[in-house]
Amino acid sequence: MTFAIQLQLKRAEGALVRVLGLVGRRGYEVIRVEARPSGDERVMDVVMTVQSDRPADVLVRHMAKLFDVVEIQEMREMSK
Amino acid sequence: MNNAKLLVQALEQEGVDVIFGYPGGAIMPFYDALVGSRLRHILVRHEQAAVLGADGYARATGRVGVCVATSGPGATNLVTGIANAFLDSVPLVAITGQVASPLMGTDAFQEVDTFGITMPVVKHSFLVKRAAVLPWMVREAFRLARSGRPGPVLIDLPKDVQNAAACGGYEPAPIEQPPAPEPQAVARAAELLRASRRPVVYAGGGIGMGCAVDEFRAFVAATRIPVVSTLKGLGALPGDHELYLGMLGMHGFRAANRAIQECDVLVCVGARFDDRATGKLSEFAPRARVIHMDVDAAEVGKLRRPDVAVVGGLRPALRTLSIPLEIDSWRRTCRAFTAEHAWNYDAPGAGVYAPRFLKRLSEAADGETIITCDVGQHQMWVAQHCRFRRPEHHLSSGGLGTMGYGVPAAIGAQLGRPQARVISVTGDGSIMMNLQELATLVRYDLPIKIVLLDNRALGMVRQWQELFFEHRYSEVDLSDNPDFVRVAEAFGIPAFRLEDRREETQAIERLTRDRGPVLAHVLIDPQANVWPLVPPGHSNEVMMEGAHR
Ligand SMILES: Cc1ncc(C[n+]2csc(CCOP(=O)(O)OP(=O)(O)O)c2C)c(N)n1
Ligand SMILES: [Mg+2]
Numbered sequence: 001m002t003f004a005i006q007l008q009l010k011r012a013e014g015a016l017v018r019v020l021g022l023v024g025r026r027g028y029e030v031i032r033v034e035a036r037p038s039g040d041e042r043v044m045d046v047v048m049t050v051q052s053d054r055p056a057d058v059l060v061r062h063m064a065k066l067f068d069v070v071e072i073q074e075m076r077e078m079s080k
Numbered sequence: 081m082n083n084a085k086l087l088v089q090a091l092e093q094e095g096v097d098v099i100f101g102y103p104g105g106a107i108m109p110f111y112d113a114l115v116g117s118r119l120r121h122i123l124v125r126h127e128q129a130a131v132l133g134a135d136g137y138a139r140a141t142g143r144v145g146v147c148v149a150t151s152g153p154g155a156t157n158l159v160t161g162i163a164n165a166f167l168d169s170v171p172l173v174a175i176t177g178q179v180a181s182p183l184m185g186t187d188a189f190q191e192v193d194t195f196g197i198t199m200p201v202v203k204h205s206f207l208v209k210r211a212a213v214l215p216w217m218v219r220e221a222f223r224l225a226r227s228g229r230p231g232p233v234l235i236d237l238p239k240d241v242q243n244a245a246a247c248g249g250y251e252p253a254p255i256e257q258p259p260a261p262e263p264q265a266v267a268r269a270a271e272l273l274r275a276s277r278r279p280v281v282y283a284g285g286g287i288g289m290g291c292a293v294d295e296f297r298a299f300v301a302a303t304r305i306p307v308v309s310t311l312k313g314l315g316a317l318p319g320d321h322e323l324y325l326g327m328l329g330m331h332g333f334r335a336a337n338r339a340i341q342e343c344d345v346l347v348c349v350g351a352r353f354d355d356r357a358t359g360k361l362s363e364f365a366p367r368a369r370v371i372h373m374d375v376d377a378a379e380v381g382k383l384r385r386p387d388v389a390v391v392g393g394l395r396p397a398l399r400t401l402s403i404p405l406e407i408d409s410w411r412r413t414c415r416a417f418t419a420e421h422a423w424n425y426d427a428p429g430a431g432v433y434a435p436r437f438l439k440r441l442s443e444a445a446d447g448e449t450i451i452t453c454d455v456g457q458h459q460m461w462v463a464q465h466c467r468f469r470r471p472e473h474h475l476s477s478g479g480l481g482t483m484g485y486g487v488p489a490a491i492g493a494q495l496g497r498p499q500a501r502v503i504s505v506t507g508d509g510s511i512m513m514n515l516q517e518l519a520t521l522v523r524y525d526l527p528i529k530i531v532l533l534d535n536r537a538l539g540m541v542r543q544w545q546e547l548f549f550e551h552r553y554s555e556v557d558l559s560d561n562p563d564f565v566r567v568a569e570a571f572g573i574p575a576f577r578l579e580d581r582r583e584e585t586q587a588i589e590r591l592t593r594d595r596g597p598v599l600a601h602v603l604i605d606p607q608a609n610v611w612p613l614v615p616p617g618h619s620n621e622v623m624m625e626g627a628h629r
Contacts, residue, residue: 013195013206013207013209014195014199014205014207017196017199018199021199021200025200055381057381058378058380058381058382061377061378061380061381064377064378065376065377065378066204067204067220067224
């Protein structure tokens, strides 16, 4: 299935690579990713679309553990 | 004061007493700052032993292990040990020198992207680009390494930053308790437990790492649920406890695997449904509803969906769940499993039967003895036949299965626990992976006892080739091993050979009484296999047995 994850990420060394690396290593594929500055210069907003037969909630919990992830805001299931 | 000095002072303030490392160009300012410091630096002979030593120190003491290496090859030599700590959730801070920041990204001498190379195997990592952030990063590194589910944290420190003037002082990181689990979840777990008729506890390494051994034992005493253990969970319950059914999984005991297959509620405490423990996942505990207790939310549902997830500190949850249950008949059933599958230690022949030798050694050793092991058949025999009173008495590379772990881990454990007797059980393959550390053992006068179980083979691989590759032996023969007694003696370690079982008693006497280091070169049957064995990809119900039982 395909789902979307929206997160706020610290603009720290390697933060985006770390998130993307985690997605792949845990058995999910990034279909689309968009990262842009947020109002706060220390943080960026990231929205990604991810595909896998593995459950979305497990990936979200893995991501939530990352030190650079400030907030995981939502998760929408887009298709089966 | 420069940042290198500040870092040394920060380590002192974190209460670090021993660090393991190896110097080189990019870390020289740090080594310069070490001169005159309270920190005791252990100069290993290969960086892998620095990180595995720090790992052994951390597991034996429950404190953060610290290792140091230079950039490039020093850092890449750490990678295996960092991964080892990552997969076994060991609190570790690894400090690496890096080329000066203006040179980074230019393929400078001894430049590799340490931060990138280690990213998949760290809990977190910091690249210190500005002097001002160093105190904060060190503090966060220590906090992260030990909080929640522990793990390794890397600090990559360019040489110019080490030399730059320090900004500000250092405040040690606070010790954090994990949040207590939601009361509703605990209440649902209690309900499930009360309704259960055949519950089993599946005890993992999280109990020891989470300092929850006392609460766990009180929980078992109150509920009187039979317990099976993972490799890392050994010692959470004393090995001779009446409710203990043994290790589960691929080389688990039949009683443990049977109880799991028949249970109606599985209480997973600080374990992670690893494939070596579960066998074929879809057939693991097929009739059970699952209560999964873990400090790490990401473990919930990763491999098996629990019926109740109790996420947070194990201690408060275990306290609340310490309730009496009516499961007498199930307990009798489990006890019957244990009796039915009791191990037969009478092996024919005059040679040393490794399971019996290890059992006798463990019985003769005092209750505070720490046993480290390497990886292979001997490692499984240690897990099966030695009894542990505490999790921190059994140091084994579980998740990564790192050959070469045993001796460096013993060095770390002995430095962390100078009063304890430390025995390292190793194999003729594994010991060669970090043989150079015998020099470290001698240099620091460490009274470690090494038991080298020599089957002239990469035994575990040989066993798989015998069983699953139709006896086609491929590159597992080690019959040209050196004379290990003379090797040990060349390093300055007394050594003796044991071949005949009639000399076992005397050997055990030496291993449990001698004050200094000693290496026992134990020749065992090259054909001996580890039983039982659940073939890969099969349910834990399929347990192969062989001779020598
Ligand atoms: C670094 C590393 N390389 C390879 C392996 C694969 N492996 C697992 S057990 C084993 C054999 C170990 O031989 P030995 O230390 O003699 O132990 P034995 O099985 O004979 O008791 C090998 C090669 C490993 N676990 N670690
Ligand atoms: Mg061997």
